[in-house]
Amino acid sequence: MTAQQRLNKVLEFVTERGNVSIADVAEALDVSPATVRRDLNLLAQQRLLTRTHGGASALGSGYELPLQYKLVRQADGKAAIAKAVAGLVSPGDSVGLNGGTTTSEVARVLGSSERLLARGSTPGITIVTNALNIAYELSVREHVKIVVTGGVPRSQSYELVGPLVAATLREFSLDLAVLGVDGLTGRFGATTIHEGEAEVSRQIATVARRVVVAADSTKLGRTTFARICPLEQIDTLVTDLPPAADVGAALEAAGVEVIVAP
Missing domain, CATH: 1.10.10.10 (Winged helix-like DNA-binding domain superfamily/Winged helix DNA-binding domain)
Incomplete structure (x- = not known):
């Protein structure tokens, strides 16, 4: 250890x-x-x-742990989720990623995917993110075009927040939004701890044609402070274990596709 x-x-x-x-x-x-x-x-x-x-x-x-103290939590589940999410991405896609440990793992898988390599002058994939750690990690990947939003960084999560984020995102149209969350329930939908990060995640979802929530099983059935969006605005949930009966019923009623990562 x-x-x-x-x-x-x-x-x-x-x-x-x-x-x-x-x-x-x-x-x-x-x-x-x-x-x-x-x-x-x-x-x-x-x-x-x-x-x-x-x-x-x-x-x-209600205290939020800094990102570096979350990195090894549910590591196997997050890795499986990341691989499953990467399977939803096609070459040439534009993908929005918010910050967090699960989306950081998604970024690593996308960054190392040979299937998404660039073809000629076209980037293999375009990543739009407000997470400074994701942008830094992917900046060395030649097949990935990185677009970073404006905003003010939060030291807890390395995410940019504030009105400059929304001003940037309004100029884009994304194929896919991949959102990490702190909670997911039928009553409150997708939630997170910080209201500024919730607003950014909501903006990313707004400009995407498909919204994917990537969340390990510890987040399901849990509600945190700030609401991102109701279940009806989520197209797909990728998780590591089948949801409990009540959460599963709510997801089905809202028309959310559930993918359990192998």
Whole structure:
């Protein structure tokens, strides 16, 4: 386990339990109390948790973890989802991607796809994104044309938000929008934690002919603060496990195609 992976697990454990002792974390992760103490101090310095006497407490259920602390969560499921989403993309397509761990994985698969290589002077694929990490990672791929929206970056997610994003997106027509979400339910549709990111995702969906939500099973049946769109505006859901009965019924009623990644 790398230091980053251990910090991730420590932070997840604290977030899930709310309040923990150093002994609790040491036992759960099979590491020494001294290592836990150093990790908790480091995470407290980064304002990701609150240090207490003999342990730590979470900042709150609505707190959004920075992107780097989400990278290894549901990794196998996200990889499978990304491959399935890439299968929906044809050579020459224009694809809108919002930010997040799942869409970042989609970008990696698209960037390494031989099927989408450029033909002559035509790019193999055009990616329009508000996520700085996705743009940076794909900038070295010769077959990918990258278009980055304007906007102001959020340090939590590397996403650009604000009115400049919408001004950029209004000039485009996309074949496909691939959206990562934090929650998906029948009542509230697709949701995310930050209202600015919800608005950007909504704008990306508005200028796309097909809207695909890429979400692992932990997001299904969950609602977060800011609404992106109702289920009726989603064409396809790509996930890693079959939805629960109530979510599945809502998706079917809304006409959403469900693809379970193998």
